[in-house]
Amino acid sequence: MADETPKAAQLLAKINYTPQAKQWMDVPVQIRKGMYCYAGNPKSLEYLGFPNARQWNPVEEDWKLPENWQQILHEGFKERLERFRSIKVFMDICVRCGACADKCHFFIGTGDPKNMPVLRAELLRSIYRNDFTTAGKLFGKLAGARPMTLEVLKEWWYYLFQCTECRRCSLFCPYGIDTAEITIFGRELLNLLGLNIDWIATPAANCYRTGNHLGIQPHAFKDMIDFFCDDIETITGLKPEPNFNMKGADILFVTPSGDVFADPGTYTCMGYIMLFHYLKEKYGLKVTWSTYASEGGNFGFFTSHETMKRLNAKMYLEAKRLGVKWILGGECGHMWRVIHQYMDTMNGPADFLQEPVNPITGTKFENAKSTKMVHIAEFLADLIKHGKLDLKPERNDNKILTFHDSCNTSRGMGMFDEPRYVIQNVANHFYEMPANTIREQTFCCGSGSGLNAGENMEQRMAGGLPRANAVKYVHEKFGVNMLACVCAIDRAALPPLMQYWVPEVQVTGLTELVANALVLPEEQERTTDLRGEPLPGMEEADE
Amino acid sequence: MGLIEQLALQKQTIVHKWFARVIASYPAETARFLSSQKDPFANPVGQTTRQSLTTLIELLTSTPDAAAMRAALDPVMRIRAVQSFSPAQAMGFVFELKAIIRQELPAKELTLAQWATMEQRIDQMALEAFDLYMQCREKIYELKANEMKDRTYKAFAKAGLIKEPADE
Numbered sequence A: 001m002a003d004e005t006p007k008a009a010q011l012l013a014k015i016n017y018t019p020q021a022k023q024w025m026d027v028p029v030q031i032r033k034g035m036y037c038y039a040g041n042p043k044s045l046e047y048l049g050f051p052n053a054r055q056w057n058p059v060e061e062d063w064k065l066p067e068n069w070q071q072i073l074h075e076g077f078k079e080r081l082e083r084f085r086s087i088k089v090f091m092d093i094c095v096r097c098g099a100c101a102d103k104c105h106f107f108i109g110t111g112d113p114k115n116m117p118v119l120r121a122e123l124l125r126s127i128y129r130n131d132f133t134t135a136g137k138l139f140g141k142l143a144g145a146r147p148m149t150l151e152v153l154k155e156w157w158y159y160l161f162q163c164t165e166c167r168r169c170s171l172f173c174p175y176g177i178d179t180a181e182i183t184i185f186g187r188e189l190l191n192l193l194g195l196n197i198d199w200i201a202t203p204a205a206n207c208y209r210t211g212n213h214l215g216i217q218p219h220a221f222k223d224m225i226d227f228f229c230d231d232i233e234t235i236t237g238l239k240p241e242p243n244f245n246m247k248g249a250d251i252l253f254v255t256p257s258g259d260v261f262a263d264p265g266t267y268t269c270m271g272y273i274m275l276f277h278y279l280k281e282k283y284g285l286k287v288t289w290s291t292y293a294s295e296g297g298n299f300g301f302f303t304s305h306e307t308m309k310r311l312n313a314k315m316y317l318e319a320k321r322l323g324v325k326w327i328l329g330g331e332c333g334h335m336w337r338v339i340h341q342y343m344d345t346m347n348g349p350a351d352f353l354q355e356p357v358n359p360i361t362g363t364k365f366e367n368a369k370s371t372k373m374v375h376i377a378e379f380l381a382d383l384i385k386h387g388k389l390d391l392k393p394e395r396n397d398n399k400i401l402t403f404h405d406s407c408n409t410s411r412g413m414g415m416f417d418e419p420r421y422v423i424q425n426v427a428n429h430f431y432e433m434p435a436n437t438i439r440e441q442t443f444c445c446g447s448g449s450g451l452n453a454g455e456n457m458e459q460r461m462a463g464g465l466p467r468a469n470a471v472k473y474v475h476e477k478f479g480v481n482m483l484a485c486v487c488a489i490d491r492a493a494l495p496p497l498m499q500y501w502v503p504e505v506q507v508t509g510l511t512e513l514v515a516n517a518l519v520l521p522e523e524q525e526r527t528t529d530l531r532g533e534p535l536p537g538m539e540e541a542d543e
Numbered sequence B: 001m002g003l004i005e006q007l008a009l010q011k012q013t014i015v016h017k018w019f020a021r022v023i024a025s026y027p028a029e030t031a032r033f034l035s036s037q038k039d040p041f042a043n044p045v046g047q048t049t050r051q052s053l054t055t056l057i058e059l060l061t062s063t064p065d066a067a068a069m070r071a072a073l074d075p076v077m078r079i080r081a082v083q084s085f086s087p088a089q090a091m092g093f094v095f096e097l098k099a100i101i102r103q104e105l106p107a108k109e110l111t112l113a114q115w116a117t118m119e120q121r122i123d124q125m126a127l128e129a130f131d132l133y134m135q136c137r138e139k140i141y142e143l144k145a146n147e148m149k150d151r152t153y154k155a156f157a158k159a160g161l162i163k164e165p166a167d168e
């Protein structure tokens, strides 16, 4: 016993970052409860037209694969290497320098070396070398190659669904290798064998069928929004009348359905309704909701390029049908990544729409020139900058705020300052988290890319640890009690994360804060915020 | 010199060795990262663990304070409860402290009574660690169970759109 300690210490000094192919390959995969999501419902797979729809269970020995599954994968791999140049390059150029190794929140939080981005990519690369390179064919394991076996397949599935496609690792790679793209590619290959997870497959199928993740039908969608209007009336004395499917409206508004159907996004949704009511009363702006394009989120993005395209197409189709000028997008993460990176080439050009101009301020949104889609934070920042919103920031005085950059809006589209500008104009207490955890270096919520299910809670808590750790710091240092974000998945994923790590902190959307501060024409004196909590100084009145 | 005084003198070494033991419960590549990266935001597991262990050793050398011990154990147990450890692996590091202290403070210099006090305190620490581990696990199950209810169900129920309790 006694000589064990020095051994461990010596060991620490000796370990090399650069993963040695032999070592990691020899560690067999162990699929652990709490670290994976349930398998995709066969009905959903069928609906999406995916192959090999069947009941299967990841912890069972038999995954019920098609007999020629190895061949299917090999051909799928080959076809995509030809189609996506980036994948070919990413397979070839990694020098295994290790710069990305400790940058992934899943590695940092779980401590599992196979969650190092470089090893996640090696999962695929080892097969690539084996199947498509001479060195790999000749030298096998020595050249970091290995044949595709059931063990390897299980390892792929387990670790490709432990990546939230957040791209933090790519920021640190000297070659710009984007492991998120490798994951997207790997998941697409897994789909060829019917190996999806239900939290992705079913929402994607629902979106395709009824237009939103939960499969809510148009009348229920409208009912929910009507209900929010009743709530707004209780708080402000005014009942907004939102437009639905309105032909000839100025702007079509699309937001993730999470804002309509899931707390605390619902308060952000009330915020949108109040904002549009204000803009109609003050400036005559006509914004419409759609019960057809009722989902901004795009779970196709986590499935395959084709599914992503099909789901995304609805926005343009609806904008065309309604004859609006341009599209305003709500607070969503991956919806914006899809818009920013793929929409234009995938479903554009949307030349039936106008280049977005804010009719109230005259601002041209140059950045949205080709997609014709403006982010609500940009829209709000512009309105505030031109003094077009009547605001009482002191109504948010009981909220000590910090801001979480969603991976998608920050690394995915480069939006950093607009949400901060808005927050600082609608609230008085704002503190940043440490620099290496925000903006382009932001840490993922740990539940992105379809991993925000309930059964994988350990995975989510471990993956979200670096984010929560930074929140905890500003909570302890500045008394932060509210974490603001501009993403629907964040609004769903961060509350349990906070409950586990920093229970004193709640989660809010940006537009909720705006609506709290926004003074509607002829409103009654408010005593509560949108959540029904007393406004600062109104604690007595509320009793 | 009493046990407590000796312990206080050896504090640095003991923390250092204890930390190395705890970190060795992770795979080798991970262990190196956990011990070498000093930025607490880039390496929350390593730095939180180090902080917890340091405070715990300080507490061992002062008047017993169960609440303070709990507060010091909480961050490290909260982390280990969501990582791939069995309950025994998650909290076993507390017992390792006994061996480390024995090694650093030769037994012949201490009375049996002194040893007993020290062991009792470490056992107390282990019990606290186990309680915390269980609480964290319960919290995880609660979060799992409430995931749907807390978000969607609540929103629907609020809107009066749910007529009957869900049958699932």
Ligand code: SF4
Residues within 6 Å of the ligand: A093, A094, A095, A096, A097, A098, A099, A100, A101, A117, A118, A172, A173, A174, A175, A176, A177
């Ligand atoms: S930083 Fe880039 S080149 Fe270096 S190991 Fe990671 S992916 Fe490979």
Ligand code: SF4
Residues within 6 Å of the ligand: A103, A104, A105, A106, A116, A117, A120, A162, A163, A164, A165, A166, A167, A168, A169, A170, A179, A180, A183
């Ligand atoms: S994209 Fe994000 S989750 Fe995936 S490996 Fe990179 S850092 Fe990790």
